[in-house]
Amino acid sequence: MGRRVGLEVSLACAEAVGLCNVDVIAAYPITPQTHIVEHLSELVADGHLDAEFVPVESEHSAMSACVGSSAAGARTFTSTSSQGLALMHEILFIASALRLPIVMAVANRSLSGPISIWNDHSDIMAERDIGWIQTFAENGQEVVDLTLHAFKVAEDSRVCLPMAVNLDGFNLTHVIEPMELPDQEQVDAYLPPFKPSQRLDTAAPISMGMVGVPEVYTEAKKACLEALENSYPVIVEHWKGLAEQFGREYKPIETYRTDDAELLFVTMGSMGETVMSAVDQMRDDGQKVGVVRIRLWRPFPVDDFMNAIAGAKVLAVIDRALSPGVPAGPVATELRGMLYTKDDRPYVADFVCGLSGRDVTRSQFTEMAAQAKEAASSGKEMFCQMVGVKE
Amino acid sequence: MIEVRFHGRGGQGAVTSAELMALAAIEEGKYAQAFPSFGPERRGAPVQAFLRISDEPIRLREKIYEPDVVLVLDPSLLATGGVKDGLKPDGTLVANSSKDVAAVRGECGFNGRTALVNASKVAEEELGVPITNTTMLGSLLKAAGLIDINSIKGPLEHRFGKIAEKNWKALNRAYDETVIEE
């Protein structure tokens, strides 16, 4: 059985990666991801984890080394943040195109400029289209579980895609909290050894990364697109397996007090917890509000989302990144697109907040709900509101 | 739920204090959260750390705005402002100071329940260094309870190994020497 421990979430993430018995970690330090890779290098240095820790000279090389390692057939992990993720950008597309099951923890942080080390989602929102499976954790327990789940899904021969587990920088990475850390036997029972469908092997030579001439590029992309779409049932299946093994349940879209709710907050990441507390207060005041939390961001679980918001009149979308030049943040823009063809679609209000780690409090969520309701009743389009901007 | 804010200077171990308390609370079966003020502050700069302890799961990721307890590791921080910000009127100030309650209240402007100990002296004598983070936990435990004093022993040993014993002793001495003025 697992044991209940108090642990910094970064260390818990590293422990989970260690429990997955990875073969290679290639990483470069960047705040607020550093504690994850520091602890992994400790585990390797102490002989607790038999892996190669490749201390590369940049994130670009980190992802490149991960591609090499995974192509060689090794279980591979990396972690980064912000500028580091941006520096990996071009290689992220290649990792998914080559169908390599690399697992990466992204300690979400703002993108420069101005330079900021604090939490928001601008780093990962700039990487929406990389073709990776992407999940978001809300607390330390989820970081542990989603990390185990990521290896299980990514390496499944029906999937073979890289996977990013997002955890909020500082707001999660640097927080010490209680969680249950599974023991090795449990993890071994859940996660089998990695058996790559193909690898760089002199006994069966293959060429990887061929030139995508116009006659094949479209088909190559189609194959990746289908793979990402088809990963959905496997993702859900392995969450079920996780529940059976560890007793904790996960769904692509999580809901909180959505029954009879007229207004739903839509959140991703750790802010969901504060929103839930705010919702509790609002419910005490007689407001019909709830929370919809997007855990699976790619592939986007459209049906689950539609079911989760059924009956709601207003969505208050909490965007943690900007999409300059578009009248909404990235999440709201996508949701509006998805809702367009639906009858009886809710009004979508969009709030950009919590940029660069700026705290968003329960009372601010209460205000947002009021604003959203007012906008909805006016029927006028509500452009993206930046919350808390000092005029 | 009890919320505590720690004030220290970079390098004095304010974050470690919050961490040790959280770990001890979790070992007791409680729920806890400890986190630093996420900044680029370096050695010497005033820093804060935060602690939440509760019997229920904690579902909150805000910073702590209205702490029940404020703990000050470094006497020089008392007069720099910010110590009493948001501290509930019925809350508790726990401070390292060689001065008396009246003087401390004068410095920081908080007139509520105040617990004082000369932790710098205790740490200097017991540990040989003026690092007060573990010492002050004794004072915090006496003034605010929160957890059983013996629960801190495990995390202390895990964290400090061979010098845990000295820290334990300093902590206990601070516990004994803390004076509380309602």
Add this chain to the structure above:
Amino acid sequence: MADEGMTPWKDLALGCAMTEPGSSRRFNTGDWRSRRRPVTDREKCIKCGLCWIICPDMAYSPDPEDEGFYNWDSFYCKGCGICLEECPKDAISWQEEREEDKYGPACGS
């Protein structure tokens, strides 16, 4: 739209990998050659093998029937002329390309 030679997406190997090593051997680069082809005079040839080793297109290969000599392959030779230039005995010379030879039997060995 012509889709000759195109692969349906479902038939692509994982990650668009090529699972057949050296599949380029079936690709004719002999038609890059224009007008002329190198011909070895085996009377002059001293079997040094330089034509074989310095050919960027691997158009020469050991003659299995006449040891020491090298066969030239019309399917790959792009007609660069390095072999003529480097042959220590000037045993290789250009010959006008004849229409009937140019698209001769594909070796593709």
Add this chain to the structure above:
Amino acid sequence: MISAAEALKDFKKITPKTIPLVEPFSKGHRACQGCGEVLALRLVAKAVGMDMIAVSATGCMEIISSPYPQTAWEVPWIHVAFENAAAVASGIEAGRKAMIRKGIIKDDGAKIVAFAGDGATADIGLQALSGALERGHDFTYICLDNEAYMNTGIQRSSSTPYGAMTTTSPPGKVSKGQMTWKKNVPMIAAAHNIPYVATASPAWHVDLMNKVKKAVSIPGPAYIHIFSPCPTGWRCPPETSIETARKVVQSKVFPLYEVIDGRYVLTRDIKKPIPVEEYLKTQRRFSHLKEEDIAYIQKRVDGEWDRLLKLVQVTNEEA
């Protein structure tokens, strides 16, 4: 880790009579007529043999060897991007090392070889190369240097020699073409104190293959810089590639040497050098140069050669 010298104690040289017959790099590739770079690549592949895992940086050799569905690679091969061949090779090496240690795969003795052009090595990939060399991965890095970005249409790189005309270093009223001196990447590699560094030219194919064979038989990182004539980019007839690769050495412009455990060894002494002009004049990329420009280049070439001789002397005295 054992030294290069130790690893090479029982080294069996390739001779003109024992040139390997295998062609890990296959026919039907789409390099230009007379491409000196693909010849160099072919020679490297022959020297390494079939137990190679190859990594290519983006560039001419990658494009001409892998337009889907034709691959010229008979061995496992991967291309990822332009600047990261060394990092990808690092990852392959680390992955295999861990898996072999953990008994997941058996040690098949595969040699990891990264191939990259001069742009991918001296410019955009220099950082990844430096990192991989410094970390000591067991792999061989081959720079196929054709002295410009040929894949994109002959733009200058930091490896383009002084005076050369490229599409981004055109000679004009106020320019002589490339106005900077060629970056000395082999010496940069040697400065990482790796066990083995060498330069090679396809005009000395046996020497080239032996250097490659040494590089892959030494544990740890090795770097080989191969002069790779590009008739298309250098504006010279395709049949002159080997001749050009010979003259560059005979004129001392591109000296052939090894650096074994830090010890410099001249592998081809040039007692009677040909004038630099002899080398330059067959390539139209240099045709705009005036007598004084050539004299200027000659002076630089002589100076660098002398410096190399001193390095040979000093490092052998140390040894």
